[in-house]
Amino acid sequence: MAAKGLDKCFFSLRLLRNLQLRNERLVSTSACRLVDDKFIPPSKPVIIDKTQSVASLRKFLSPEFVPPRQRTNPLKFSIERKDMIRRRKVLNIPEFYVGSILAVSMADPHASGKANRFVGICIQRGGKGLGATFVLRNIINNQGVEICYELYSPRIQSVEVLKLEKRLDDNLMYLRDALPEYSTVDPDMKPVPFSPTGEVPVNNIKVRMRPKPWSKRWERPKFNIQGIRFDLCLTPEKMEHAQKWAEPWREYDMLKEYDTSKLEEHLLDEFQQEMSK
Amino acid sequence: MRLTLRALISHGRVARKMGLGPESRINMLRNLLTGLVRHERIETTTARADEVRFYAEKLVDYAKRGDTDEKAMKMASFWLTEKDLVPKLFNVLAPRFETHSKGYTRMARLPNRDNLDRAKMAVLEYKGNPFPPLYPVKKDNELTLINQLLRGYREDRAQQLATKA
Numbered sequence: 001m002a003a004k005g006l007d008k009c010f011f012s013l014r015l016l017r018n019l020q021l022r023n024e025r026l027v028s029t030s031a032c033r034l035v036d037d038k039f040i041p042p043s044k045p046v047i048i049d050k051t052q053s054v055a056s057l058r059k060f061l062s063p064e065f066v067p068p069r070q071r072t073n074p075l076k077f078s079i080e081r082k083d084m085i086r087r088r089k090v091l092n093i094p095e096f097y098v099g100s101i102l103a104v105s106m107a108d109p110h111a112s113g114k115a116n117r118f119v120g121i122c123i124q125r126g127g128k129g130l131g132a133t134f135v136l137r138n139i140i141n142n143q144g145v146e147i148c149y150e151l152y153s154p155r156i157q158s159v160e161v162l163k164l165e166k167r168l169d170d171n172l173m174y175l176r177d178a179l180p181e182y183s184t185v186d187p188d189m190k191p192v193p194f195s196p197t198g199e200v201p202v203n204n205i206k207v208r209m210r211p212k213p214w215s216k217r218w219e220r221p222k223f224n225i226q227g228i229r230f231d232l233c234l235t236p237e238k239m240e241h242a243q244k245w246a247e248p249w250r251e252y253d254m255l256k257e258y259d260t261s262k263l264e265e266h267l268l269d270e271f272q273q274e275m276s277k
Numbered sequence: 278m279r280l281t282l283r284a285l286i287s288h289g290r291v292a293r294k295m296g297l298g299p300e301s302r303i304n305m306l307r308n309l310l311t312g313l314v315r316h317e318r319i320e321t322t323t324a325r326a327d328e329v330r331f332y333a334e335k336l337v338d339y340a341k342r343g344d345t346d347e348k349a350m351k352m353a354s355f356w357l358t359e360k361d362l363v364p365k366l367f368n369v370l371a372p373r374f375e376t377h378s379k380g381y382t383r384m385a386r387l388p389n390r391d392n393l394d395r396a397k398m399a400v401l402e403y404k405g406n407p408f409p410p411l412y413p414v415k416k417d418n419e420l421t422l423i424n425q426l427l428r429g430y431r432e433d434r435a436q437q438l439a440t441k442a
Contacts, residue, residue, distance in 0.1 A: 249303045252355045254335040255292075 058197060060095045061268045063125060064132030064151065069258050080129040081267075085274045087130075087152050093159055098122050099167030099203060101185050102136060104147075107155045115157055118147055119187045123172035137175060139184045144176065163192045166202045168226035177214040178207045178228075209233045221246040293328060306332055307356055314362045314370070318402035320387060326399040330382050332356070333403070337381045340371040373405050380404075385411045 065084070067077040096102060105117040120136030123146070127133045130152045137146045149156060175183045182205075194201075206229040209218075218225050219234055219242040230239060250256065295302040309329045312319050314336075321329075336356055342349040344367040353363050374381045387398040400411065417424060 247299065249300060249355075252352060253303065254332055254339075254352075 058095070058200075059268060061264055061271060062093070062095070062132075064128050065267050065271065066128070066260050066264060068128055077129065081270075082274075083130060084152060085271065088275065091156065091158070093151055094161045096122060096134075096159075096161050096164060097166045097200065098125055098170055098172055100161055100165050101163040101189065102134075103160045103162055103189075104136065104149055105157045106149065106153075107157055117187075118145075119162065119185055119189060120145075120147070121172070121175070121183060121185055123175055137172075137183050138187070139180050140187070142180075144180070144183060160191065161194075162189050164194045164200060166200050168202070168204060169224075171223075172227070173216070174209070174214070174218045174223075174225060174228060175207065177218070178209050182207050217242070293324060295325065295328065302328075307358055310336065310356050311358045311362060313401060313403065314357060314366055315359065317406040318400060318408055320398055320400040322390075323386065323397040323399040326384055326401040330384060330401060333382050333401070334379065336366070337370060337374055340366045341374070343367070343371075370403065373403075377404075383411065 065081060067074070099121065101119065101121055103117060103119045105115045107114060108116045118136060118138070120138035122134050123137050124135045125132070126135075127150075132151045133148050134151065135146055135148045137144065139145070151159075205227065207227055208229055209232075212233070216223070218228060219230060219239060221243060222245060234242075293302075296305050305325070306329055309319065309321060309325060310332055313329060313333055319326075336352065339346075339349040339352045344350055344353075344363075350363075353366055354360065357363055357366065381403055382401060383404055384399055384401050387400055390396040390398050402408070402411065419425075419428070
């Protein structure tokens with residue numbers, strides 16, 4: 001009998017104590033926080049590792065450094081490479097491929113603010129040495145615009161990579177004959193973060209084309225285009241007819257081979273040495 | 278419309294045209310190369326020999342990679358139309374040129390062809406072939422008086438050295 005009474009006492013005491021505690025908590029923190037008993041941890045600190053430089057973690061040699069197979073004196077190419085490295089020390093030209101989205105700002109005396117900025121997909125990288133160019137394509141106000149920039153021109157003030165990716169082809173000139181949705185890039189696009197190490201993401205998109213005629217006969221094997229959906233625009237008979245221009249002996253023609261792997265390694269070592277000076 | 282004459286003017290073009298077109302040129306070179314690998318010495322026109330020379334040396338470079346290499350086997354089976362020469366290429370020619378880094382062939386001019394066209398002829402051979410050399414080494418005539426006297430002198434000296442030792 002006494003035990004039961006004691007139990008009741010303890011239980012009621014515990015209730016009172018809990019109520020008191022809860023009331024105290026409510027009173028002390030009700031001004032700033034709603035009823036919330038869960039624990040919210042503080043935000044984790046972001047660690048930026050500044051000991052390792054971001055640029056040199058992936059081995060990439062820009063294609064304009066590799067000299068073409070010519071009869072000119074190699075001295076010309078080595079002098080050009082020195083000048084290219086001098087320019088690169090002043091202006092940071094990032095690593096990019098055909099199919100990545102870039103934003104270039106170039107000095108222009110007639111533009112307000114003395115500089116104009118253009119955002120677009122890189123469709124082609126041409127030229128070797130100091131005359132190396134890249135073509136950016138975008139569609140602005142339903143008008144397709146392609147601008148060919150020279151990488152080493154002194155007018156270029158900055159080159160930023162908004163999205164780094166590769167495509168199935170080296171030359172995306174067929175975007176001129178593709179539907180406009182594949183060439184539009186938002187001019188105010190935010191840069192997509194990409195890791196400096198690891199593989200470059202390959203976009204396996206197969207593009208839909210406008211009805212023929214096209215600017216070039218992209219179905220012919222000499223262009224070797226992987227990134228078009230031919231099954232939607234061409235019949236199998238037309239594809240077979242296009243194969244008439246295939247030259248099967250070309251892959252066995254040893255005269256046309258130009259093996260640049262050793263040259264590229266040598267040039268990459270030289271480039272990294274010069275840039276670190 | 279292109280107003281330039283790029284197709285008509287051939288300044289600086291180094292690639293030769295042979296036969297009916299690019300396919301015909303490759304087929305002709307293939308036949309020549311097969312003949313060269315089989316007989317190791319062929320005579321043709323100078324232009325054809327010059328073209329085949331490059332392909333012959335590149336083929337030996339591929340053969341040096343060994344017949345387990347897929348690319349080398351594809352190249353050999355494309356360029357050699359007679360398939361019994363493929364093992365000859367890998368087992369005879371490749372080991373022969375192990376020590377050489379380049380320069381596996383030799384080309385020499387011949388008198389012009391006897392036909393009406395009087396074409397410029399050349400002979401092309403792989404080095405180390407079993408035939409007598411293209412540039413024969415001229416030996417002095419043993420039967421002249423001076424050579425006989427010198428031979429006698431050499432034999433006397435050899436005898437003297439033998440008796441001393």
